[in-house]
Amino acid sequence: MADRPLAGRTVIDLTTALSGPYATLLLAGLGARVIKVENPLTGGDTSRNNAPYLGADGLTLGRHGDDDMSVSMLLRGRNKQSVTLNLKHPKARDLLAGLVGAADIMIDNYSAGVMARLGIGHDWASAINPRIVCTSISGFGAQGGPGSGKAMDTIIQALSGVMMTAGAPGEPPVRFGLPVGDLVAPLYAVIGTLAAVLRADATGQGQHVDVSMLGALTSLVACEPFDAYEKLGLPMRTGTTVPRLAPFGTFPAADGWFALCGPTDAFARGLFTAMGRDELAADPRFASRDARVANAGELHELVGAWAADRPLAVILDALTRNGVPAAEVREPGDAVRDPLVLEREEVVPLDHPRHRPGQGRQADLYGTGVPIRFSASEVGLDRPAPGLGEHNAEVYGGLLGYSDDELKALAEEGVI
Numbered sequence: 001m002a003d004r005p006l007a008g009r010t011v012i013d014l015t016t017a018l019s020g021p022y023a024t025l026l027l028a029g030l031g032a033r034v035i036k037v038e039n040p041l042t043g044g045d046t047s048r049n050n051a052p053y054l055g056a057d058g059l060t061l062g063r064h065g066d067d068d069m070s071v072s073m074l075l076r077g078r079n080k081q082s083v084t085l086n087l088k089h090p091k092a093r094d095l096l097a098g099l100v101g102a103a104d105i106m107i108d109n110y111s112a113g114v115m116a117r118l119g120i121g122h123d124w125a126s127a128i129n130p131r132i133v134c135t136s137i138s139g140f141g142a143q144g145g146p147g148s149g150k151a152m153d154t155i156i157q158a159l160s161g162v163m164m165t166a167g168a169p170g171e172p173p174v175r176f177g178l179p180v181g182d183l184v185a186p187l188y189a190v191i192g193t194l195a196a197v198l199r200a201d202a203t204g205q206g207q208h209v210d211v212s213m214l215g216a217l218t219s220l221v222a223c224e225p226f227d228a229y230e231k232l233g234l235p236m237r238t239g240t241t242v243p244r245l246a247p248f249g250t251f252p253a254a255d256g257w258f259a260l261c262g263p264t265d266a267f268a269r270g271l272f273t274a275m276g277r278d279e280l281a282a283d284p285r286f287a288s289r290d291a292r293v294a295n296a297g298e299l300h301e302l303v304g305a306w307a308a309d310r311p312l313a314v315i316l317d318a319l320t321r322n323g324v325p326a327a328e329v330r331e332p333g334d335a336v337r338d339p340l341v342l343e344r345e346e347v348v349p350l351d352h353p354r355h356r357p358g359q360g361r362q363a364d365l366y367g368t369g370v371p372i373r374f375s376a377s378e379v380g381l382d383r384p385a386p387g388l389g390e391h392n393a394e395v396y397g398g399l400l401g402y403s404d405d406e407l408k409a410l411a412e413e414g415v416i
Contacts, residue, residue: 003378004031009197012099012106013037013080014087016045018153018179019137019213020109021076023186027105027193028079029370029381035099035395036077036386040084040416044388047072054352054365067354069385074350075367077385083396084389084416087118091415096120098400100128104200105193109137112144122208133196133206137189141212151213156181160217165226168239185216243296247271250329251304253312257329260303260319268292270322274315275306336366345380346371353384392416 001007006027013024013036028034038044048070051061055068085092100106106125108115115121115136122134136142139151154175157163162180163173192209200206226236234244241249245263262271265288272280280286280302285295292299307315312328319326341347350365370379396402396416410416 001031005374005377005379006030006032009033009105010035010103012096012103014106014108014110015137016109017047018072018076018182019185019189020107021045021047022183023109023135023137023189023193024080024107025076025078025368025381026186026190026370027107029379030372031377031379032105034080035103035391036080036082037085037087037096037099038082038388039086040389041086041414044082044084045073045077047076048388054350054355056355059365067387069352069387071350071365073385074352074365075385078367078381079383080386081391081395082386082389083392086414086416087120089413089415091410091413093120095396095400095402095410095415097128099395100125100132102399103129103132104197105133105135107135107137107189107193111149112136112138112140112142113149122206126206129206131200131204131206133193133200133209135189135193135196135209135211137185137211137213139213141215142208142210145214151181153179153181153213156213156217159214161221161226162217165221165224165236167237169235169237171237171239181213181217184220185211185213188216241296241300243300244293246292246296246299247303249300251300251307253307253315254309256312258307258312258315258319259327259329261325263289265289267324270324271303271319274318274322274324275303277302277306342366344371344373345369348381351384353387389416 009027009032011024011027011032011034013020013034015021015024024034024036036045043049050070050072052071053060053063053068054071054074055063055065057064057068059071060068085095087096122132125132125134138149139145139156140149145151157175157180158173160181163175166174166176189209189211192211196207196209229236229244240251245261247260247262247268250257250259260271262268268286269281272278272286284291286292286299316326316328336347338347346369347366348369350367367381369381372379392407393404396407397404402410407416
């Protein structure tokens with residue numbers, strides 16, 4: 001752990017569900033000590049109750065045993081320590097204050113205003129530890145949003161415009177299968193948090209970092225000039241192909257689908273050679289980039305007709321030999337087992353903390369790794385997710401100095 005970039009940094013993790021826990025998962029993988037604070041009255045992080053579960057009986061849709069653990073928690077809880085704390089209890093702030101004094105970072109993903117109502121926002125934390133960086137991930141930002149201000153990923157996808165960038169004109173909005181709003185916001189949160197930590201190192205003063213799911217996802221939508229496309233009459237939704245980059249898109253083969261990207265003259269010539277149609281490179285309809293865009297429909301029909309009755313392996317071999325960027329469209333289960341991403345530990349096997357491989361219960365599950373490689377540092381998610389409150393004694397006792405009797409009394413009072 002000493003070789004990891006964030007070794008020696010401590011994070012107080014007040015997050016739940018996905019957006020916040022993914023941010024703290026990345027920080028944990030980079031070497032920070034992440035202390036996950038969970039509500040003992042609600043069963044902790046909401047993802048602990050997400051089906052499916054893994055336990056002694058293997059993978060199940062319902063919880064069968066006391067130590068069955070949600071696959072969501074197996075994935076998001078790795079390399080973290082779990083303590084319980086009822087933040088609404090009057091005595092909770094004393095324990096949290098102790099953690100704040102020992103931490104570099106505190107992260108939450110409550111709705112806007114919740115931290116202030118609990119009396120544990122950045123102003124409170126910085127009075128205890130001026131260097132602390134407090135990061136908030138919320139649906140709409142610190143000022144709050146419409147209605148209750150609460151946001152789920154599908155709501156954010158709808159408001160960001162991203163649903164209307166996929167699919168074909170006239171089709172219903174397309175919800176991305178990945179919860180992209182929940183996954184993009186924590187990336188910006190980690191970037192902002194680490195930038196603020198560097199600033200705190202230089203000045204001795206921490207600050208509040210405010211990231212909204214809506215802003216994070218909408219900023220990505222704004223990376224493509226959809227306004228310009230609309231003004232020029234170009235369709236924003238183009239289905240399986242992208243006419244403005246023709247030949248470009250996904251096409252069916254006899255036994256699967258492949259993706260093809262050939263926007264340059266060189267790539268287009270390679271495609272025509274692969275198709276056995278070298279003459280198309282001199283055809284006025286396809287001889288230049290602008291011509292191919294103007295005749296994208298015809299060009300994509302030719303590609304589709306050529307590929308329809310050919311095996312995928314034959315198509316990809318022909319395209320690759322002629323220098324055309326192309327690949328099989330893979331199922332997620334196949335993609336996460338790619339030897340390259342496994343070798344680079346960008347995807348890693350998931351383990352139950354007790355029912356480990358070699359006991360006849362290996363579930364063959366994979367989860368995200370840390371998709372960053374360093375030349376002189378290590379990263380990794382190599383410790384299984386903790387049970388609820390598993391580290392109460394280690395953290396409250398070892399770090400903050402509470403005795404066993406004090407911890408027992410706090411548990412009896414419903415504080416931890």
